[in-house]
Amino acid sequence: MSNFEALFDYIQEISGKLLSADDKHLLMEYFKPKKLRKRQYFLQEGDVCKYIGFIVKGSARTFTVDEKGHEHILKLSLENWWLADFESFYLLTPSRFNIEALEDLEVLQSTNAQIEEYLKHIPAFSAMANVISQNYTIANQKRVQAAMSYTAEERYEDLISNYPQFLQRFPQNMIASYLGLSPETLSRLKKNSFK
Amino acid sequence: MSNFEALFDYIQEISGKLLSADDKHLLMEYFKPKKLRKRQYFLQEGDVCKYIGFIVKGSARTFTVDEKGHEHILKLSLENWWLADFESFYLLTPSRFNIEALEDLEVLQSTNAQIEEYLKHIPAFSAMANVISQNYTIANQKRVQAAMSYTAEERYEDLISNYPQFLQRFPQNMIASYLGLSPETLSRLKKNSFK
DNA sequence: ATCTTGAATTGACTTATATCAAGCGCACTT
DNA sequence: AAGTGCGCTTGATATAAGTCAATTCAAGAT
Numbered sequence: 505m506s507n508f509e510a511l512f513d514y515i516q517e518i519s520g521k522l523l524s525a526d527d528k529h530l531l532m533e534y535f536k537p538k539k540l541r542k543r544q545y546f547l548q549e550g551d552v553c554k555y556i557g558f559i560v561k562g563s564a565r566t567f568t569v570d571e572k573g574h575e576h577i578l579k580l581s582l583e584n585w586w587l588a589d590f591e592s593f594y595l596l597t598p599s600r601f602n603i604e605a606l607e608d609l610e611v612l613q614s615t616n617a618q619i620e621e622y623l624k625h626i627p628a629f630s631a632m633a634n635v636i637s638q639n640y641t642i643a644n645q646k647r648v649q650a651a652m653s654y655t656a657e658e659r660y661e662d663l664i665s666n667y668p669q670f671l672q673r674f675p676q677n678m679i680a681s682y683l684g685l686s687p688e689t690l691s692r693l694k695k696n697s698f699k
Numbered sequence: 700m701s702n703f704e705a706l707f708d709y710i711q712e713i714s715g716k717l718l719s720a721d722d723k724h725l726l727m728e729y730f731k732p733k734k735l736r737k738r739q740y741f742l743q744e745g746d747v748c749k750y751i752g753f754i755v756k757g758s759a760r761t762f763t764v765d766e767k768g769h770e771h772i773l774k775l776s777l778e779n780w781w782l783a784d785f786e787s788f789y790l791l792t793p794s795r796f797n798i799e800a801l802e803d804l805e806v807l808q809s810t811n812a813q814i815e816e817y818l819k820h821i822p823a824f825s826a827m828a829n830v831i832s833q834n835y836t837i838a839n840q841k842r843v844q845a846a847m848s849y850t851a852e853e854r855y856e857d858l859i860s861n862y863p864q865f866l867q868r869f870p871q872n873m874i875a876s877y878l879g880l881s882p883e884t885l886s887r888l889k890k891n892s893f894k
Numbered sequence: 895a896t897c898t899t900g901a902a903t904t905g906a907c908t909t910a911t912a913t914c915a916a917g918c919g920c921a922c923t924t
Numbered sequence: 925a926a927g928t929g930c931g932c933t934t935g936a937t938a939t940a941a942g943t944c945a946a947t948t949c950a951a952g953a954t
Contacts, residue, residue, distance in 0.1 A: 568844065576848035578840070591837040637832040642786040644839035645773070651846035652879035653763065653771035656941070677901065684847035686942055691903055851911075872931065881912055886933055 508532055510560050511612055514584050519631035527626045534621070535612040540605040546587055547603040553592035556619065557611030559583050563673055566603045567681070577681040580606075580667075580674055586636070587611060606674065651684065657693055659683050703727055705755050706807055709779050714826035722821045729816070730807040735800040741782055742798040748787035750808040754780050757804030758868055761796050762876070772876040775801075775862075775869055781831070782806060801869065846879060852888055854878050 511531065512523055523531070538557070540546060546564060547553050564587055566579040578601065581587055592599035593616060614622075622629040650659050660683060663670060670679060680690035706726065707718055718726070733752070735741060741759060742748050759782055761774040773796065776782055787794035788811060809817075817824040845854050855878060858865060865874060875885035 568848065570848060574848075576844070578844050578847070589840075590833070591840060594833045594837065637836070638785070638789045640836055641832070641839070642789065644836070644843065645784075645786060648839060648842050648846060649763065649771070649773050651843060652773070653765060653769075675901070687902075688904085688943080689941055692941095695903085870931070882932075883913080883934085884911055887911095890933085 507560050507610075508535070508612065510584065511535065511558050514558070515628050515632050518635050519628040521628035521631050523626070523628050527628065530626065531622070531629075534618040535614050538611050538613050540609040540611070542605055542608050544605050544609075545602060546605065546609070546611070547589060547592075547599055547601065549600060549602050550598050552596055553589040553599050554615055555588070555613040556593055556616070557587035557613040559585050559587055560610040560612060562605060562607045562609030562611075564603055564605050564609060565674075565678060565682075566601050568601055575681060576684070577678060580670060580678065580682050582669065582673060606678070656683065656685050656689060657697065660685075660690065660693060660697075702755050702805075703730070703807065705779065706730065706753050709753070710823050710827050713830050714823040716823035716826055718821070718823050722823065725821065726817070726824075729813040730809050733806050733808050735804040735806070737800055737803050739800050739804075740797060741800065741804070741806070742784060742787075742794055742796065744795060744797050745793050746787075747791055748784040748794050749810055750783070751788055751811070751814065752782035752806030752808040754778050754782055755805040755807060757800060757802045757806075759798055759800050759804060760869075760873060760877075761798045763796055770876060771879070772873060775865060775873065775877050777864065777868060801873070851878065851880050851884060852892065854880075855885065855888060855892075 508528070508531065512528060515531075516522055535558070537560075538555075540562075546555075546557060549569070559581060561583060563583075564581045565577050566581070566587075566589065567575050567577045569575050587603060589599040589601045589603070591597065592601075596616075623633060624630075650662055654662065663679070663683060670682075674682075676690060677687040680687045683690065685693075703723070703726065707723060710726075711718055730753070732755075735757075741750075741752060744764070754776060756778060758778075759776045760772050761776070761782075761784065762770050762772045764770055782798060784794040784796045784798070786792065787796075791811075818828060819825075845857055849857065858874070858878060865877075869877075871885060872882040875882045878885065880888075
């Protein structure tokens with residue numbers, strides 16, 4: 505049986521509210537543990553993203569493949585993050601993204617309909633959702649700004665200060681793709697910044 | 700007196716719910732009409748963004764100035780859009796952005812504390828907030844992806860299909876900055892796409 | 895222990911975009 | 925009507941980053 509404590513702790517910490525015993529039972533009833541081996545897909549391009557996953561253990565990448573066959577990583581995800589293509593999840597449209605486990609992955613997953621129930625019935629859950637929504641808005645605003653106006657080197661330094669754990673957990677070519685760079689460029693950039 | 704009907708219509712349309720007479724009175728009580736002349740600032744870098752504005756008429760740009768003195772436009776805004784630096788508005792931190800009227804601007808503005816009240820007491824408002832939050836998440840996800848993996852030309856074509864009204868309302872150098880391009884590059888890019 | 899695979903590095907070269915500079919044309923002032 | 929400022933275009937050149945190719949190295953497979 506999977507570790508619901510991680511989810512409970514997360515909800516309580518982010519929301520600043522406590523979960524009742526009933527709340528916890530409700531969460532355990534509809535969040536389903538799911539395990540993926542490294543390289544397995546949580547979501548495939550073209551499918552509707554029916555589930556949102558809370559990462560208990562492991563890591564994943566969200567990426568597209570362009571016409572030239574090049575992969576572009578949009579998001580790298582670790583423990584205590586939510587995993588989904590929100591566009592597809594909210595609108596029920598086929599996803600343009602793939603989500604792949606980069607390490608063996610344990611998630612707790614739920615459907616949109618069940619999330620709606622949690623929002624209605626669990627105050628801590630709904631408070632958490634509001635905080636997350638704010639955080640996402642802020643983080644995305646920053647990321648758009650960085651992508652548009654920073655140089656490659658500035659974006660890399662930004663990553664180091666905001667997500668230092670990425671350097672330990674993800675191979676450098678994944679980091680490069682996440683930053684919108686070729687692996688060669690990131691390699692050279694690191695060498696030069698030692699000066 | 701400013702046009703609250705635009706705000707009422709917007710809330711009802713986005714939320715799919717009706718506003719009661721009481722709801723409308725509450726909104727009129729705490730949303731304050733504010734007019735800015737072209738080139739005036741709704742927000743200055745370094746100030747806390749105390750107000751969120753709903754644009755009734757006019758347009759604005761949200762931009763930063765980098766160390767070299769170059770401006771980077773993060774957002775272009777038109778009628779029926781919300782105007783704020785959400786990071787500063789939510790966290791009450793000094794903003795890194797400027798928001799400037801590009802045309803004479805009429806907004807209805809409110810503080811974070813009042814927005815919280817609306818979320819509690821007006822169901823249509825809170826439903827609207829959820830939809831907007833979803834839309835923002837989706838739009839930002841797309842924009843990040845575009846910035847990272849599209850060429851300048853693809854980003855321009857993306858803009859044409861998503862926001863065709865921008866071409867009518869904003870000068871080309873603003874569009875270029877919004878796309879993360881120099882004005883010269885956008886000019887050349889347009890010429891070449893006529894082939 | 896050897897073989898294979900893929901990541902990281904490095905070098906040479908190409909391409910996209912920025913920068914700098916000049917000129918044009920339109921709109922607003924006076 | 926002439927003058928001024930500003931946005932847009934165009935040309936020449938510089939720079940950042942991408943592409944292609946070769947080499948090294950470490951990790952996993954047999």
